[in-house]
Every structure is written in C-alpha cells, then in structure tokens.
Amino acid sequence: MLMRNSILWAANNGTLRRQVMRSRLARPVARRFVAGETAMQALETTAQLNAKGAHVTLDYLGENVTSAAEAAAVRDTYLGLINEITQRSLDCNVSLKLTALGLDIDHDTCWANLRAILQAAQPHDLFVRLDMEGSAYTQTTLDIFEQMFVGEGFRNVGVVLQSYLYRSANDVERMNELGARVRLCKGAYKEPSTLAYPDKADVDRNYRELARRLLCYGNYPGLATHDSAIIDWVKQFVRDERIGRERYEFQMLYGVRRDLQQQLIAEGHHLRVYVPFGEAWYPYLMRRMAERPANLLFILKALRHR
Ligand SMILES: Cc1cc2nc3c(=O)[nH]c(=O)nc-3n(C[C@H](O)[C@H](O)[C@H](O)COP(=O)(O)OP(=O)(O)OC[C@H]3O[C@@H](n4cnc5c(N)ncnc54)[C@H](O)[C@@H]3O)c2cc1C
16 A cells, blocks of 8 residues: 555656656656557557457546646547547547546636547547546546536547445446446545545445446446456356346456456457557556556566666
8 A cells, every 4th residue: 555655646746757757768668558659659559459359449648737738739639539540440439538638727628628529529439438537526527527428418428437436336326327338447546535445345345336237227338447356257247147248348458467358358258458648658657556566566677678
C-alpha cells in the first residue's frame, strides 16, 4: 500500500514528470505499455492487434488540460482518429478523458468538444467511452454522460464505473435502467476510505457483484480486469447463467497479461485491448506501476540492459 501510494504521488509530481520525460531511456521503456507518441503508430498497433483477433479502443493520452487551445487540440486528434479508423476499416473505438477535453476549464468547453466527437463518430456507429478519472470527477462525468445519452440522444457513448467506490452499486443500477454501456474496472486513483474500499478483498468482492448485475441486466458490459480469478469466475458465471458471448466483452490494457489476452481470444471470447498513445504518457505509466510495483523491476532491468 505504501509503495502504491508513493507511486501515485509520483504520478502527480511535476518535477519528477519533467525529469522522467526528459530522460532518453524512459521513452523506449514506456513503449511496453504505450503504443507510441503518434496516431499513426497507434493505428498500426491497432491493425496488428486486430489481426490477432482483438478489438481495440484507442486512448489519446492527456488529462487535466488547462487551456481551451489544448482541449481543442485533443478534440481534433480524436476527430482525426475517427476518420482514420473508418478509412482503414479497423475494429476499433475510442476512449477519452473529460479533463483532456477541458472539464477543468469550464463545462461548456468540455461539452462542445465532446459533442463534436460524438457527432463525428455517430454516422460510423463508432463507440466513444468516457474513461473515469479520480472521484472529484465521478458525478460530473456521469452528469455529462446522461446529458449526451438521454438529453441529446447520442447512443454511441458509454461510461466507466470503478468497483473500489462505494457509490458504484447505485451507479450500476442507474446505468442498467438507462440501458447504457458500462466498462467495469477496479479503479486506478488514490481515494480516501470515506469514498472507496481500502481493502483489496472488498474491491474484488464488489467487482464480482457489480459484474453480476451488469451481465444479467446491463447492456454489453466491458469487464476490464487482468485478474485471472475474476476472469475465471466470469467464465463460470456466464456458463451457468447461459449468457452468450455476444452480450459482454473482456477488456485489458496494452502490454499487460498478453498471455491471458491471447488465451481469451483462443477460447472465443471478445477481448478489447485499451491502447494508449501520445506524448503525455508519464501519469498513465505511473498508474500502471502503482498497480503492479513489479513493473518497476521490469523497467529498471530494461534500463540496465540498454
Ligand atoms: C481496459 C481497461 C480500462 C481501464 N479504464 C480505467 C478507467 O477508466 N478508470 C480507472 O480508474 N481505471 C481504469 N482501468 C484500470 C483499473 O481500474 C485497474 O487499476 C487495473 O486494471 C488493475 O486492476 P486489475 O483489475 O487488473 O486487478 P489487480 O488486482 O490490480 O491485478 C490482478 C492481476 O493482474 C495483473 N496486473 C494488473 N495490473 C497490471 C499491470 N499494470 N502490469 C502488469 N500486470 C498487471 C497482475 O498479474 C495482477 O496480479 C482500466 C483497466 C483496463 C483493463
């Protein structure tokens, strides 16, 4: 826990970020978890993953932008991506963070950018997932989602719920009522025990319970986890309940448990790989370190062998 907290602290430390990102060695090492810095690299990776039978979601890295110009640049990157994905007929959708579209600046900026992306994606039936960030953004993200899904009638948008948050049980109910598509994950941010289960056993238990409700009553949930015990439980549950494979998908992060990814595909499950790209890879990489400090060893070893 101490290690996880220290790494999550480092994820938000500006000085450290600048130092790591300046280091010539860090960038190639980040490639294990990040498809590259350009959209072209990400699209090539997508084609390779598609060839192996995986669906993909592309994420342009970046969060907490502070100017309208930066937010507009993120929006334009997504518009370009949507165009390329459809031109190349890739099996791919997109994931984005609302703070990358200007949520910290003002809601109108964020709304306008998101609307432009949803409008561009809609005619191609291309799905747009709103990633879930730290708990300071949970309610706003869900409000903006409802505004788009219910208020403006975009059906190509979905959300993420985190099993570490106490509130997620209610949020699952609400999303099931709406028929909204949910990605379920455990949650990657540092949260207080007033809002989130401090014990991993409770987070895992809640994951199963929320997955059960989404599988039984939800709309094509994305079960995002590398936890093989949970994955085995899901496989058994869907067998017992006769839930077809067209009703859910597994999701995993690029570069994580590639063995398990291939196994699920070989077994005939839908598997979507979350492929991040872009120059702002530092906080993303640090969150992956926090999830599995052994990744630090992987990085240190890679640095030693270069
Ligand atoms: C597709 C996808 C989208 C996500 N989107 C969000 C989001 O929008 N918001 C959010 O807060 N979180 C998101 N996450 C991250 C998630 O919340 C967890 O932090 C992360 O998935 C680790 O939890 P786990 O379910 O894999 O289980 P854990 O219990 O953390 O891990 C189970 C096992 O998986 C393996 N593993 C897990 N993480 C790693 C890693 N980084 N490197 C190597 N092995 C690993 C290890 O073998 C570990 O023992 C997403 C995760 C995925 C897979």
